[in-house]
Amino acid sequence: MAEYRLTTPLDEKTVRELTVGDVVYLSGTIYTARDEAHIHILEDLRKGREVKIPLKGGVIYHCGPILKREDGGWRVLAAGPTTSTRMNSLEPEFIEKMGIRGIIGKGGMSKQVGEALVKYGAVYLSFTGGAAVLAANGIKAVKGVYYEELGMAEAVWVLEVKEFGPMIVGMDAKGNSLYEEVEAEVDRNILKVKQKLNI
Amino acid sequence: MVSLISKDIIKSTVKELLRLASIELPIDVKKALMDAYEREVENVPKMLLKAILDNIELAEKTGTPMCQDTGVHIVYVKLGDVEVEGLEDAIKEGVAEATATIPLRPNVVHPLTRKNPGTNVGLNMPYIYIDKVKDGFLEITVMPKGAGAENMSALAMLTPAAGLKGVKEFILQTVVKAGGQPCPPGILGVGIGGTADVAMKLAKEALLRPLGSRNPNPEVAKLEEELLEALNGLGIGPMGLGGKTTLLGVNIEVAYTHTASLPVAVNYQCWAARRATARIYPDGRVEYISHKRG
Numbered sequence: 001m002a003e004y005r006l007t008t009p010l011d012e013k014t015v016r017e018l019t020v021g022d023v024v025y026l027s028g029t030i031y032t033a034r035d036e037a038h039i040h041i042l043e044d045l046r047k048g049r050e051v052k053i054p055l056k057g058g059v060i061y062h063c064g065p066i067l068k069r070e071d072g073g074w075r076v077l078a079a080g081p082t083t084s085t086r087m088n089s090l091e092p093e094f095i096e097k098m099g100i101r102g103i104i105g106k107g108g109m110s111k112q113v114g115e116a117l118v119k120y121g122a123v124y125l126s127f128t129g130g131a132a133v134l135a136a137n138g139i140k141a142v143k144g145v146y147y148e149e150l151g152m153a154e155a156v157w158v159l160e161v162k163e164f165g166p167m168i169v170g171m172d173a174k175g176n177s178l179y180e181e182v183e184a185e186v187d188r189n190i191l192k193v194k195q196k197l198n199i
Numbered sequence: 200m201v202s203l204i205s206k207d208i209i210k211s212t213v214k215e216l217l218r219l220a221s222i223e224l225p226i227d228v229k230k231a232l233m234d235a236y237e238r239e240v241e242n243v244p245k246m247l248l249k250a251i252l253d254n255i256e257l258a259e260k261t262g263t264p265m266c267q268d269t270g271v272h273i274v275y276v277k278l279g280d281v282e283v284e285g286l287e288d289a290i291k292e293g294v295a296e297a298t299a300t301i302p303l304r305p306n307v308v309h310p311l312t313r314k315n316p317g318t319n320v321g322l323n324m325p326y327i328y329i330d331k332v333k334d335g336f337l338e339i340t341v342m343p344k345g346a347g348a349e350n351m352s353a354l355a356m357l358t359p360a361a362g363l364k365g366v367k368e369f370i371l372q373t374v375v376k377a378g379g380q381p382c383p384p385g386i387l388g389v390g391i392g393g394t395a396d397v398a399m400k401l402a403k404e405a406l407l408r409p410l411g412s413r414n415p416n417p418e419v420a421k422l423e424e425e426l427l428e429a430l431n432g433l434g435i436g437p438m439g440l441g442g443k444t445t446l447l448g449v450n451i452e453v454a455y456t457h458t459a460s461l462p463v464a465v466n467y468q469c470w471a472a473r474r475a476t477a478r479i480y481p482d483g484r485v486e487y488i489s490h491k492r493g
Contacts, residue, residue, distance in 0.1 A: 001242060063267070064267060064268070064304065066264060066267050066269070066302060066303070066304045068302060077264065077267075077302070078264050078266065078269075078304075079267050080254075080266055080267050080268070082268070082347065083346075083347045085380060106347075106379070107347075107380040107438070108379060126438060126440065128247050128250035128251060128437075128438060129379075129382035129438055129469070130251065130254070130266040130268075130345075130382050130470060131250045131251055131253070131254035131266075132254065132258075132263075132264065132265060132266045132267040132268075133254050133257040133261060133263050133264075134250055134253055137257060151305070151315055152304065152305065166246060166250060168243060168246070170440070178440055178441075179378070179379065179439060179440070182378075182379075182434065182435065182436065182439060182440060182441040183378065185434050186375060186378075186434055186435055189432055189433050189434050190371070192432060193429050193430065193432050193433055194371070196425075196428070196429040197367045197425065197426070199364045199367050199368050199371075
């Protein structure tokens with residue numbers, strides 16, 4: 001288990017070196033993107049509209065934060081990850097078309113997303129679910145917002161981060177998934193649990 | 200002489216309850232998370248629990264909601280032998296004002312149009328349960344519940360032939376299927392018996408009971424302990440990334456049921472098991488039961 005301190009944008013070589021179980025702290029810029037942002041960005045692309053968010057080599061964050069208006073700008077109060085599986089059906093195309101190198105979320109993602117990570121060179125980073133104030137602590141400024149009309153939770157917030165973490169590489173670009181490893185372990189444990197429960 | 204509990208005092212109490220619940224976990228939950236941290240030996244689960252404990256401390260220190268999913272609001276009212284003014288309106292206004300001032304994330308939307316009123320108030324939301332009791336106070340409990348865990352809830356209408364084994368099997372499958380998605384280590388609220396709706400209601404109410412307490416019925420209490428120990432053997436662990444602690448507790452409530460039915464409901468609670476209770480007396484005194492008020 002190695003520990004990495006990385007800065008965005010991420011290059012393919014660095015990303016491909018990461019292995020499940022590694023710990024990552026991230027500095028630079030990350031973009032929140034959950035259900036609606038994925039749907040709208042992909043729809044805009046399909047309709048030939050320009051998507052101005054500079055996501056190439058970028059990192060998206062499955063997160064719907066709480067922000068507060070302050071001095072004409074925004075301040076992030078709480079910003080933990082949301083359940084990533086909801087984006088399963090949208091993420092492979094998103095990775096391919098937007099050229100992102102990292103996804104931050106919780107709960108892991110599907111095999112199809114794992115395949116896209118391998119094909120295009122990206123990783124899935126697990127941030128502790130619910131640890132919203134800890135996350136906000138690593139967010140230094142809100143630099144902008146796209147799709148603000150989608151509302152606070154669903155808009156794409158441009159966040160400046162410093163030592164954002166700790167995050168665990170949950171799925172890497174080599175085809176490994178920590179979630180799948182745990183699931184396999186759980187499958188092996190089920191029989192034992194059933195015996196304990198007398199079923 | 201009976202004096203009136205005013206709408207204003209109900210509203211301000213609801214606001215304070217939501218603030219307390221969002222920012223500070225009940226002591227039993229905090230203790231269970233600390234115990235879990237001590238119990239884990241591997242790097243990953245220990246690190247995740249450390250992040251949770253750090254987060255709890257930071258939330259309290261900065262007066263910030265501990266999780267950005269500040270949930271939707273289910274409110275439990277015990278209406279004693281007291282006169283109250285505008286109870287339901289006061290609760291709804293309290294939720295709307297708390298949303299603006301704490302602030303809470305505006306989560307409540309129309310289920311089909313997905314239109315967001317921005318206040319966390321809409322038709323049947325907050326959802327308010329009112330039980331008439333004989334006490335000399337009005338007791339209000341708020342339970343903000345995030346979607347990640349709530350979405351893992353499940354109901355099975357088993358056949359009586361499935362019996363206790365069927366009940367255990369369904370609970371096991373629900374926990375396995377949920378994996379890391381409901382932000383474990385969590386608490387399992389289970390309702391057994393009644394009808395479909397009663398079982399679901401009991402499953403959620405079971406989560407109001409502090410960790411470490413047991414159902415007064417010894418057989419049900421034994422089932423709670425048996426399930427907790429066995430299910431932690433699954434190895435799902437904090438956030439589904441492996442470890443000894445998948446559940447902090449299993450609380451079960453039971454209702455008598457139809458001779459042809461065996462409903463089982465599971466309500467999954469994430470580690471951020473937020474709840475807060477206060478009693479309002481006719482003389483205007485407010486007593487916060489779940490939290491020491493700062």
